[in-house]
Amino acid sequence: MKQDPTTQALCAALNPHFYQLADEVKVCMMLLQVNELDNSALDELAWQLHVDWYDAHADIEVKRQLIKNAIKVYRYRGTPYAIEQVIEDYFDDGEVEEWFEYGGDPYYFRVITSNTAVIGELAD
Incomplete structure (x- = not known):
């Protein structure tokens, strides 16, 4: 054969x-095994999964959360829900206000969070 x-x-x-x-x-x-992976393995996995919103300088727990939710975010990509999921992964809480909710320009949104760590560079 x-x-x-x-x-x-x-x-x-x-x-x-x-x-x-x-x-x-x-x-x-x-x-x-994402909860047992170290920083370099998480960075590699995020690259393999094309987690475009991943920050290699983020806290290890944030990295794990981003990877765990990557498939869900991809499923809803382009929606306020996906943006809110990423915001929650980074800042623990937050919501998206679309342009028509606050009188902004079409196709824009703003993020509302009560996390006091979001100041200066993070707010930009």
Whole structure:
């Protein structure tokens, strides 16, 4: 069977897919252990998952929360809910006011939070 050209062609065609699947299983295993991962592993996982709003300089617990909620944020991306989820991950509380709720310019929003740590550079 090893010498059969059809079997060899089938194996050659499927091999890259099996390697990709193995890589995806590794990511899933890392997601299950996100609470035990260190900073560098969290940074790598966020890169693999394309967590665009991830900050490598954030506190380790914030990083873990961002990764845990990444799939949910992607599912609702482009909605106020997704923005509020990221705000909550970073600042513990907050809400989005859309432009028509506060009389702003179309397609803009503002973030309201009671977190006193959000001052200066963070508020920009």
